[in-house]
Amino acid sequence: MERIRRNPTPPPLAERLSFWGFVIAGLVVSVIFLMPVVWSLANSFKPAAEALAHPAALFSKSFSLENYRRLEGVGAGWVVYATNSVLIALGTVVLTILVSVPAGYGFSKFRFPGQSLLFVIVMATMMIPFQSILTPLFLILKFLRLQNSLTGLVLIYVTFQLPFSIFMMRNAFDAVPRALIEAARIDGASQATILRRIMLPIALPGVATVAMFAFLNSWNEFLAALIFLSDQNKFTLPIMLVNVSSGIYGIIDWGALQAGIAVTMLPCILLFLALQRYYVRGLTAGAVK
């Protein structure tokens, strides 16, 4: 008996083959997805000469931070652009959450005349291609004296982020049982307390998802930043990347470009890893009881 327990019967061959087949397929797909990231990072640490070497090698023997140093010489320097990007992304995240959380709560837990129509109208704005309203947006920002300002850009990003965020937050709040609100009302809590102390902590995965999307979209956005910002000191990282690739006399500085890409994608990867646990839960909230 003791022996049998120590040596359980191995799984049948077909089961083992299918397991290893699954592992190998998973590894191949992972490599395909990870390759661009690894390629960029590896190239960013190569000396300029080797970045364009033929045949291309993934890793170089000589390690160099030269590309990152050259990035400081692009325009106002990458630190300025990174700071602008951080300010814009944080502003977008904060403002999006401040608006979409109460809006989602309202759509989810209150009944008011015209509710469905209003929700459909909010959602319908997602269908409008951003590029088609660039001119009116520019005119509005000019009228508000917000063109060429980070605040103006934040407002534009928030506007385009809101429909999805409100939809997400409504779903997140829908998943919270109504009885919890009723229990809190009987406990004597105000609406603000209910939202802050009961609903928000439970709907946190939804908030994390909204925050992540707002961050990624505003961090990576290029067109609006290019059009609404004209002062070099206010540019964001994506615009810096274009300037790197244009370079002097139009020569593309591949090494510096890869360094710029590494700097740009690192916060996105870190944020995604930090929030992925919430992110999946947030997206599936309300899918099943």
Place this chain on the structure above:
Amino acid sequence: MAKLELRDVVKSYGIYEAVRGIDLEIEDKEFVVFVGPSGCGKSTTLRMIAGLEHVTAGEIVIGGQVVNRLGPGKRDIAMVFQNYALYPHMSVRENISFCLEQQRLPKAEIDTRIARAAETLHIEELLDRRPGQLSGGQRQRVAMGRAIVRNPKVFLFDEPLSNLDAKLRVQMRTEIKRLHQILPTTTVYVTHDQVEAMTMADRVVVMKDGLIEQVGRPQELYHRPASRFVAGFIGSPSMNFLDGRLEQGAEGLGVRLADGTRLAVPPARAAAYAAGAGQPVVLGIRPEALSIRNDRPGFSPLDAAVDLVEPLGPSTMVYFTHGGASLCASIDPEAAPQAGRMLPLSVNMNQMHLFDAVTGRALAQAG
């Protein structure tokens, strides 16, 4: 500690009236159970008392004060929900203290009250756990802890045991009753389970279609149901009903069933029903009022074609048909027949109930 009054309370949703005018006085410290089938308006009534639903018309009075316009938090009530409604992200201690924090009580007072409630409900060791780490019975206790910690004027229970398994339900039933003995507080308890209603209540309110069908002590409802509905709802297995006609003959008053069988009304009860002679009636007989054929006074013979036999231990349920109606008798296990046989039974007409065939109201209050 307070008296609770409902004065002609109505609740409508558009043209649909969920509660159609309820008048009820619940005395201080009384334990009242609202019982009825789904959609009878019992939960809606409870939610109106809690302040979770607006009252369309009428008044709700708690401790002499009309509370129609007060929010749920200002009514000094506590409610235990069907799904417990514990805050999942808070520990048991935080769940219980939440309402006290809203009242801005001092920390020391909060701690004392939590300790006392935890001791009463034997949940001291659970205080630092989250609701997700508790079993159904433990969650139920915590939900009650959250209610008792406030010392409310009125306790409200909305089908609190329906999510528990049968054994735990019986256990928690006795615990809630024990709790009411330790902390006598006006209590309104809603359930669709008539056994809960019978075992727990000082008084039972039977509701149907948004109206009160009958209010009374459990034994009163069982022995003197005001209508066929109450008679059928209270008691398990439920009362048997046979269509017939009340007739005055040479042998005295009797009920002539559809198949021609005549069941004599005992002389002691004949006077109460004499006025109804000639009218179509529904005869109500509880399963325990049927027994193996005997000649005792007040018993009338009835033949049964046995369909199914259910031994329960102390008694055996015999399901049979008579004149097209399906009936059930609770008899001595030793006399239990086999399915398919004919069984000579006697009806104890001293315990019969008679209902108007049209309105369903009881013809006279049975003894």
